[in-house]
Amino acid sequence: MKHRERLLPTVCVQSEGDIVAVIGFKPIITLYYGRFIWICDLVTDTTKRSSGYGEKLLTYVHKWAKDNGYESVALSSGLQRTDAHRFYEEKMEYDKVSYVLKKSLE
Template sequence: MNIREVVTEADLHDVFPVLQQLRTKISREEASSLFQKMKEENYKLLSLQNEDDEVVCLAGVAICTNFYNEKHVFVYDLVTAEAHRSKGYGKVLLSYVEKWGREKGCSSIVLTSAFPRVDAHRFYEREGYDKVSYSFYKEL
C-alpha cells in the first residue's frame, strides 16, 4: 500500500472516480476548479493505492484552529471505492491522517457525516470517534 498527496491536475484526474462516489453531484471541471482554491486554503487530498496500484481510498483534510477545537485536523472527505470497502483501507488512511495530525501538533481530529451515512457512522465509532454535536447548514 502507498499513500500519496494528490497535487496536480493529472493526479486529481486519476482519483476523481473515487472522489465522485462521495461527492456524486460534482463534475470533473467543478472538482478541478474547487481543488485549486481549496489547496490555497491548506486543503490536502490524500490517496491510498493498494498492492495493484489502484486508488482505493481518499481523504481530504486541512489543519484548522478555532476556539473550541484549538489546532485540529478537519476531515472534509473520506471515501473508499465501493468495490474495495470493508477491506481495512479506510482504517489505514484515517490512521495515517491521525498520525500526521499529531506530528503537526493537532489536539484532535474533527469531521461531519450526513445522517443517512449510517455505515460511515459505525466505522467512525469503531475507530474511537464520538458523536459530540449536530452540524447545521443554511444556504446563502
C-alpha cells in the same frame, strides 16, 4: 477582500495500480476545538469497502496531526450514513460531539 483557493492535503491508497480510497484534510484553529484537523473528504470505492483502506487513511491523518502538534481530528458525516457512523465510532473510536448545521444561500 481577497480569497485564494487552496489545495487540501490529500492522500490516497492504491491497489493494483487503481486509487481505491482518498482522504482530504486541513488544519484549523477555532475557539471550541483549538488546533485540530478537519477531515473534508474520505471516500472509498464502494466495491472495496471494509478492506481497511479508510482505517489506514484515518490512521495516517491521526499520526500526521499528532506529529504536527494538533489536538484532535474532526469530521462530519451525513445523517443517512449509518455504516460510516458505525465505522467511525466503533472501529476508529470517534465520539459524537455535535450536529453540523447548514444553510443554503440561494
